[in-house]
Amino acid sequence: MPELPEVQTVVSDLQKVLPGKKIEDIWVGWKKSIKHPKTSELFKKQLIGKKFLSAARVGKNILLYLSGNTTLLIHQKMTGHMLYGKWKVKNGKWNAVGAGPHRDDPYNRFLRMVFSLSNGKQLALCDMRKFAKVLTWPTSDLGKLPDIKDLGPDPTNKEFDFKKFKEVIGSKRGKIKQTLMDQNIIAGIGNIYADEILWQADVHPFARVEKLKDKKLKDIFKAVKPILTKSIKMRGTSSSDFRDASGNKGSFQKYLKVYKKEGEECAKKDGGIIKRVKFGGRSSHFCPVHQK
Numbered sequence: 001m002p003e004l005p006e007v008q009t010v011v012s013d014l015q016k017v018l019p020g021k022k023i024e025d026i027w028v029g030w031k032k033s034i035k036h037p038k039t040s041e042l043f044k045k046q047l048i049g050k051k052f053l054s055a056a057r058v059g060k061n062i063l064l065y066l067s068g069n070t071t072l073l074i075h076q077k078m079t080g081h082m083l084y085g086k087w088k089v090k091n092g093k094w095n096a097v098g099a100g101p102h103r104d105d106p107y108n109r110f111l112r113m114v115f116s117l118s119n120g121k122q123l124a125l126c127d128m129r130k131f132a133k134v135l136t137w138p139t140s141d142l143g144k145l146p147d148i149k150d151l152g153p154d155p156t157n158k159e160f161d162f163k164k165f166k167e168v169i170g171s172k173r174g175k176i177k178q179t180l181m182d183q184n185i186i187a188g189i190g191n192i193y194a195d196e197i198l199w200q201a202d203v204h205p206f207a208r209v210e211k212l213k214d215k216k217l218k219d220i221f222k223a224v225k226p227i228l229t230k231s232i233k234m235r236g237t238s239s240s241d242f243r244d245a246s247g248n249k250g251s252f253q254k255y256l257k258v259y260k261k262e263g264e265e266c267a268k269k270d271g272g273i274i275k276r277v278k279f280g281g282r283s284s285h286f287c288p289v290h291q292k
């Protein structure tokens with residue numbers, strides 16, 4: 001699933017190309033991805049003719065601000081990603097025009113929604129597993145939307161210091177990994193980065209938050225920003241389906257230390273072999289030697 005660095009990559013890409021473009025038409029291939037308004041007809045009615053103002057990230061949500069007090073919110077969920085480029089309909093199917101990742105990378109071929117823009121290009125939602133969520137909302141009322149209002153602080157924010165981290169996490173109970181991934185506690189961290197952060201901080205993913213000493217909390221905090229910012233710099237992790245708006249892969253997978261490294265020697269050279277344990281349908285990767 002795209003996490004903070006991947007969503008940030010897409011948002012930065014879209015911010016470069018969308019402002020000023022008008023939505024001229026919308027093709028909806030999978031109506032269920034629209035969560036608000038109730039029908040795709042209403043959805044189209046609210047958006048066609050509106051102009052993109054800017055793009056922003058809130059947690060793992062992409063917010064596309066439009067004219068007319070309208071915001072288009074996209075949560076990419078499992079396999080969704082936003083592509084920007086040029087497609088044409090041929091025999092009832094969207095085909096990318098010209099060679100390149102949009103046409104040639106099979107992960108970019110699952111178009112579920114296509115916004116045709118005033119410059120002749122398209123913004124497309126590509127989503128193999130169809131879990132992505134799209135909705136419109138009045139911009140002035142975004143603060144009332146549960147997707148936004150319930151989110152915890154953003155860990156890449158300047159104000160997110162150790163004091164804030166301790167304040168949001170220190171009062172919680174439960175497994176540290178789950179706590180880090182809880183969007184209402186901290187927004188943006190998911191499975192990949194929680195594994196990487198805890199490996200860096202020498203903390204077992206199932207360690208109980210209420211039992212962690214200050215020193216350990218500090219080690220975790222110290223791992224959060226550097227890992228997330230380095231991944232943003234590397235344009236995210238594409239260990240499976242994530243692609244940027246041009247359809248290209250990120251490259252942080254080259255820097256992963258523990259995520260999907262099951263059976264490999266621990267990069268801390270402590271003799272540990274990376275283990276994978278399933279919990280709540282998700283895999284956790286850790287080194288049994290230095291993450292006790």
Ligand SMILES: [Zn+2]
Pocket residue numbers: 266267268269270271272287288289290291
């Ligand atoms: Zn180790």
